[in-house]
Amino acid sequence: MPGSPAPDEGADGRPTVVFFGTSLTAGLGLPSEDDTYVAHAAELARAAGVPIIPVNAGVSGETSAAGLRRIDWILQRDLDVLVLELGANDALRGLGIDQLRENLLEIIRRTRTRHPEAEVVLLGMEAPTNLGERYTAAFRQVFADVAEEEDTFFVPFLLEGVAGVPELNQSDRIHPTVEGHRRMAENLMPTLTTAIEAAYSRMESVPR
16 A cells, blocks of 8 residues: 555565655556656666665655654665655645755654664656745755755756656646656656665665
């Protein structure tokens, strides 16, 4: 079930990458979990010679506060890389940016407390323009600030080239189509590949 810490699949030389986020990660509206950017990223990683054990821990409707409440449960399992995708629902609800910042910081810090050697990839989001320029600018900046403060890997905008493109989004104009998810995976991969390679180096194992 999406969002659940699936049983560990055993040490086989591949790092475990947990994708922790919202409906964007869970793949709301897609035919199958195999169509999510998570699944596409796993396939791209395999093709690049750095295969992973992907864990889709996305939950539709998740805010950063809800993610903070859930993270300790997720951290019970083995984890080599955390891909953190939260904030979109905070923006849709117009929630406070200071609280978003604190929630993201605490999730990263708890991850590193439980898994000190884990790599973290923070995925940036954009707020809807109808919330005003001041809010959208501050919202965008909070991800860069958190990434710098916690020295994480960082993707400025996961939905680059997808958001606002009708043919890459479902009828709600919010959730990407299968092709949109492929584009998201492509946006993620340069940064994620570097994080995976760092995990392999730490594990001193050879990709299969």
